[in-house]
Amino acid sequence: MDGTRVYPDDTAGPFPSPPVTFGDRDGRTIVVRPFDPDEPQVDALTEMYVQFDPADRAQGIPPSGETRVRNWLETICADGVNVAAWHDGRVVGHATLVPDVDDPAAVDDVGEIAWELAIFVLQEYQRAGIGTELLERLLGHASDQGIEKVWLTVERWNSPAIALYKRVGFEVCGSESFEQEMAIRVARAGEGSQESG
Numbered sequence: 001m002d003g004t005r006v007y008p009d010d011t012a013g014p015f016p017s018p019p020v021t022f023g024d025r026d027g028r029t030i031v032v033r034p035f036d037p038d039e040p041q042v043d044a045l046t047e048m049y050v051q052f053d054p055a056d057r058a059q060g061i062p063p064s065g066e067t068r069v070r071n072w073l074e075t076i077c078a079d080g081v082n083v084a085a086w087h088d089g090r091v092v093g094h095a096t097l098v099p100d101v102d103d104p105a106a107v108d109d110v111g112e113i114a115w116e117l118a119i120f121v122l123q124e125y126q127r128a129g130i131g132t133e134l135l136e137r138l139l140g141h142a143s144d145q146g147i148e149k150v151w152l153t154v155e156r157w158n159s160p161a162i163a164l165y166k167r168v169g170f171e172v173c174g175s176e177s178f179e180q181e182m183a184i185r186v187a188r189a190g191e192g193s194q195e196s197g
Contacts (some may be wrong), residue, residue, distance in 0.1 A: 005114060005149075005151055005174070005181075005183060006174070006183065007149050007151075007183045007184070007185045008169075008183065008184065008185050009185070010185065011148075011185045011186060011187040011188075012139075012168065012169025012170075013139065013140075013143060013169070013186055013187035014140070014143065014187050014189070015136045015137070015139040015140035015143055015168075015186065015187075016136055016137060016140045017137065017140040017141055017143075018034050018137040018138075018140065019031060019032060019033035019034070019137075020032050020033075020133060020137060022129075022133060024128040024129050025127070025128040026128045028087050028128070029087070030086065030092070030130055031085070031086045031087075032083055032084070032086075032130075032133050032134055032137045033083065033084065033086070034082065034083055034141055035077070035082035035083055035094070037073075037077040037078075037082075041084070041091075042070070042073060042077070044084075044086075044089075044090060044091045045073060045084060045091045045094060046070055046073060047091070048090070048091040048094065048120075049062045049069040049072075049073070049094075049120075050065075050066050050069060051122060052120065052122065052123075053122075053123045056120070056123055058154070058155060058158070059153065059155070059179070061118060062120060076096050076098050076118075077096075079098075079099055079103070079104050079105075080096050080097055080099065081096065081097040081115070081138065081141055081142050081145065082094065082095070082096045082097075082138075083095050083134060083137050083138045083141055085121070085125075085130050085134055092121065092125045093119075093120065093121040093122065093125060093130050093131065093134050094119070094120050094134070095117070095118070095120075095134040095135060095137075095138040096117070096118050096119075096138075097115040097116065097117055097138065097142055097150060098115065098118070099113050099114075099115055099116075100113060100114040100115065100116065101113055109146070110145060110146045110147055111146050111147065111148040111149070112149075113147070113149070114149045114150075114151055115142065115147055115149065115151070116150075116151055116152060117138070117150050117151070117152040118152070119134055121134070127160075131161075131164060132164060132167075132168075135164065135165075135168055136168060139168065139184070142186055143186050143187060143188055143189045144189045146188055146189070147186060148185055148186050148188060149183070149185060149186075150183065150185075150186055151173070151181065151182065151183040152165065152170070152181070152182055152183075153176075153179045153181050153182075154179065154180050155178055155179060155180075156175075156178055156179065156180050157178075162180060162182075165182050166182075168184070169184050170182040170183065170184045171183060171184070
């Protein structure tokens, strides 16, 4: 658990829980649902990452090559919280929260754990509203499980991603030379937003 990162005092949300079926901006029917790490779904998610444009990689992820992708997914799916976007039977987007501790089940209050967010959408599905749905549904799914503290790093030049994160309630909490760190405090299920007025 991290004691150095600063989280907003106010909570954001509530966020909608998955699943959801919606039409994206390009008229495609997209389904966002919790990711079940059974073999067929892992295969579909692996295929998405194998097809992922290397130019869209950020901070070294996703890895390249099927074996490295499978090893990475095994790690982030073991204790993480995941949602996937599906179109015509294939995964086209994925959002994950990875705990800052080795064994989140050993922590009494999951709300005390900090969770790192990562989100990826295949290039041909970007700028169609899928990233927003993935992000909001992931935060709703996290809230349902009692997760409260979420953080991420984003490259400073990635203005569309920064704008998306700010829209849902992330705030800047630190920076490195080429990365911006952002954090959000998610309202737990049953709580409303506690914005100060």
